Amino acid sequence: MATHTTNYRATFIEVAEDCPTDHATEPPAGDPPTIAALQYRLIAEEPYAHTSDDVVFAVHALRRGMDPDDSAAREEFFSKGQPCLRSSPLGKRYGWGILSDEQGRVALVARESQTYAALAADPALGHTRAMRSRRAPR
Structure with missing residues (x-):
C-alpha cells in the first residue's frame, strides 16, 4: 500500500x-476542541517533537475517538493523500507560521516576532505560504 506524507523538511x-x-493568537479551545485548537496544543506544547504527519493524524484520530498511536489506522489514513499544514487554520486565520526542521518536526512561529521575520528572509529554507481562505480577486 502506497503511503503519502504531509511532511516538509x-x-x-x-x-x-x-x-x-x-x-498570532491562540485558537479558542471549544468543546469539542476545534482542529485549530488541537493542532495548536500538539505543536505549541512540544515544539519540534512531532512531524506534520504526526499532528495531522493525531488530530484526525482525536476528533474521531480513535487511538492516535494506532499504527494500522495511521497507515490506512495515509494510504491516500491528506491536506498538509498549509491548510491549517493556524496559518490561515490565527497568525502562526509553521517551521519544519531537517527531520520534518514542526514548531510554531508568531507572525509578529523577530524570529518570523528572520525565517521569512532565510534563503537556506524552503518557503511556502498557508493557503488563502478566499480566492484572490481577479
Whole structure:
C-alpha cells in the first residue's frame, strides 16, 4: 500500500496572504476542541517533537475517538493523500507560521516576532505560504 506524507523538511510555511490578524493568537479551545485548537496544543506544547504527519493524524484520530498511536489506522489514513499544514487554520486565520526542521518536526512561529521575520528572509529554507481562505480577486 502506497503511503503519502504531509511532511516538509527545512521549510517555513508563512502566514496566508489573507490572514485577518497581524499577530498570532491562540485558537479558542471549544468543546469539542476545534482542529485549530488541537493542532495548536500538539505543536505549541512540544515544539519540534512531532512531524506534520504526526499532528495531522493525531488530530484526525482525536476528533474521531480513535487511538492516535494506532499504527494500522495511521497507515490506512495515509494510504491516500491528506491536506498538509498549509491548510491549517493556524496559518490561515490565527497568525502562526509553521517551521519544519531537517527531520520534518514542526514548531510554531508568531507572525509578529523577530524570529518570523528572520525565517521569512532565510534563503537556506524552503518557503511556502498557508493557503488563502478566499480566492484572490481577479
